[in-house]
Amino acid sequence: MTKAVLTISSKNYGAWALRGWLMAKLVELDFSEKVISPDDPAMRAEMLLLSSSIRVPALHHNGIDVWDTLAIAEYLHEIRPDAGLLPADPVARAHCRSICGEMHSGFSALRSSLPMNIKARSPGFKVWSRAQVDIDRICTIWSECLSRYGGPYLFGARPGMADAMFAPVVTRFITYDVALDPDCAAYCQTLLALPALQQWIAAAMAEPEEIDELDAEF
Numbered sequence: 001m002t003k004a005v006l007t008i009s010s011k012n013y014g015a016w017a018l019r020g021w022l023m024a025k026l027v028e029l030d031f032s033e034k035v036i037s038p039d040d041p042a043m044r045a046e047m048l049l050l051s052s053s054i055r056v057p058a059l060h061h062n063g064i065d066v067w068d069t070l071a072i073a074e075y076l077h078e079i080r081p082d083a084g085l086l087p088a089d090p091v092a093r094a095h096c097r098s099i100c101g102e103m104h105s106g107f108s109a110l111r112s113s114l115p116m117n118i119k120a121r122s123p124g125f126k127v128w129s130r131a132q133v134d135i136d137r138i139c140t141i142w143s144e145c146l147s148r149y150g151g152p153y154l155f156g157a158r159p160g161m162a163d164a165m166f167a168p169v170v171t172r173f174i175t176y177d178v179a180l181d182p183d184c185a186a187y188c189q190t191l192l193a194l195p196a197l198q199q200w201i202a203a204a205m206a207e208p209e210e211i212d213e214l215d216a217e218f
Contacts, residue, residue: 004031004061011204015116015168018200019069020057022164025196027076027083029061037209070104073161084158087149095148096155096162099141103165110134114172118204125176138169139184146183152190159194167191171201 006024008017024031036056058067059075066075077085087093109130127135145154145162154162170188173180180188191197 002062004029004059005034006031007034007036007056007058007060009036009056010207010209011200012118012207012209013116014056015111016069017056018116018168018171019164020059020072021200022167022194022196023069023073023076023085023161024059025199026159026164027080027085029076029080031059031061069165070100073100073164077161085161087155087160092149092155095145096160099145099154100162100165102141103169107134107138107169110138110169110172114176114178116168116172117175118171118201119207120175121177122175123177125178127176127178135173135178138166139180142166142184142187143181146187152187154187159191163191167197 004024006021008014008021011017021033056067057069057072058065059072060066061075061079064075066072073085076083087096109128113128113131114125142154146152149156153159154166170191172178173188174192192201
């Protein structure tokens with residue numbers, strides 16, 4: 001059996017890459033990384049939301065190619081069903097898929113006005129009204145999950161698919177100094193304490209490549 005290969009983009013800017021990578025780590029998949037530099041024109045367009053193409057993340061495993069974060073999540077759940085990526089309870093599993101789908105297809109104002117930039121810090125950042133609507137909805141999702149399933153992760157004691165889907169949002173909230181209620185702030189710290197996420201953040205901080213358009217405000 002050959003080692004899996006996960007194609008990703010910049011660790012500082014690549015929100016979708018982070019989601020796929022973190023899920024692969026959570027199921028303990030043995031994989032190597034193939035990194036597409038943000039200097040690549042097509043990759044740059046994707047990260048600047050100027051292209052509808054989806055190049056990353058992409059997983060090659062046992063002769064199978066899977067791309068798009070939700071597809072990768074479902075594939076990882078199929079090959080590692082006991083890893084807890086999705087909840088065991090069917091009602092909770094449906095809930096998980098629903099909020100992950102909402103994260104996958106929604107929150108465009110948040111994405112465009114608060115792009116992922118792990119190295120940057122913007123204290124006192126002024127969040128415009130449409131992005132604040134997205135933030136409020138995300139906090140509602142988190143609060144409902146934490147209350148319903150007991151935390152410390154969105155669906156209970158183990159981090160899973162939903163936590164990976166919202167991990168880039170957590171980094172955005174840190175970058176842009178977003179005010180959160182105590183429960184949501186605590187959830188952010190819980191996620192940031194994950195060794196895998198710490199590993200990603202450390203690599204992002206050391207990354208030399210920069211995208212000027214995403215660094216202009218910092």
